[in-house]
Amino acid sequence: MLIGYARVSKSDGSQNLDLQRDELIKAGVDKKRIYEEYASGKREDRPVLDNCLKALRPKEDTLVVWKLDRLGRNLRHLIEIVQDLETQGIGFQVLTGKGSCIDTTTASGKMIFAIFAALSEYERELISERTKAGLKAARARGRKGGRKFIMTRTKLNIARTALKDPDTNINELCKELRITRYTLYRYLSPEGELREYAHKLISMENA
Structure with missing residues (x-):
């Protein structure tokens, strides 16, 4: 349909x-x-x-x-x-x-569409490479950098459970967790499945 x-x-x-x-x-x-x-x-x-x-x-x-x-x-x-x-x-x-x-x-x-996706992935890799190079140069000069994760493991688990409920109000969920919708969907799909940033967060907290 x-x-x-x-x-x-x-x-x-x-x-x-x-x-x-x-x-x-x-x-x-x-x-x-x-x-x-x-x-x-x-x-x-x-x-x-x-x-x-x-x-x-x-x-x-x-x-x-x-x-x-x-x-x-x-x-x-x-x-x-x-x-x-x-x-x-x-x-x-x-x-x-x-x-x-x-x-x-x-x-x-x-x-x-696969071509679109490949170009987007290429763009992300370029940005990632530039970021890593910048951080490496900063560390060499004694400075520490890097973006802090706004999402936490606890928030991730709460959001993941909530998204599996079709009655969940996304605005209220984000307000409750003190995150933006962009942050929410950066870590989780609309169905609550883990995305790349969620796996990175979990691996960092497990390290």
Whole structure:
């Protein structure tokens, strides 16, 4: 089943969802199955998107968006979302724009997205190499550096359990743990599965 997600940044009437809604319906999405949200693309707090992702059924549904920039805050966030969908057997399709070649229900679409993911990974590795080089140079001069983990093992366990409950309010969870949504999803997927940063945190605390 096709599930649509549409978003504009402002709810003051200067922007509307008509174009996205029409294109999603034209692509075969039932208008009753379109999740519509008014929120800036940079906002971490997007409850409609969270509800949409939770509602998708593994190996049955395909998430459809008008353009790539309607979904992710940035390339990294977008890739994390789509990789989570692919892990669950949920398809992803982009109707227009630079990402219109992406349709993970097809072999060619999967290949195109794999290229996006590889470029993002390459970018992360470059940043990591520069960071390590900078820290090494700082240590050689007697300075200590490095970003402290905002998440703790205890917070991680609490968040992991909470995310497995579909009734969990993400905003309240983040407020309770004193972390941002970005931090939460950096360590855990929307379903509570451990991500790379979570494994790093666990290995550091076990060392």
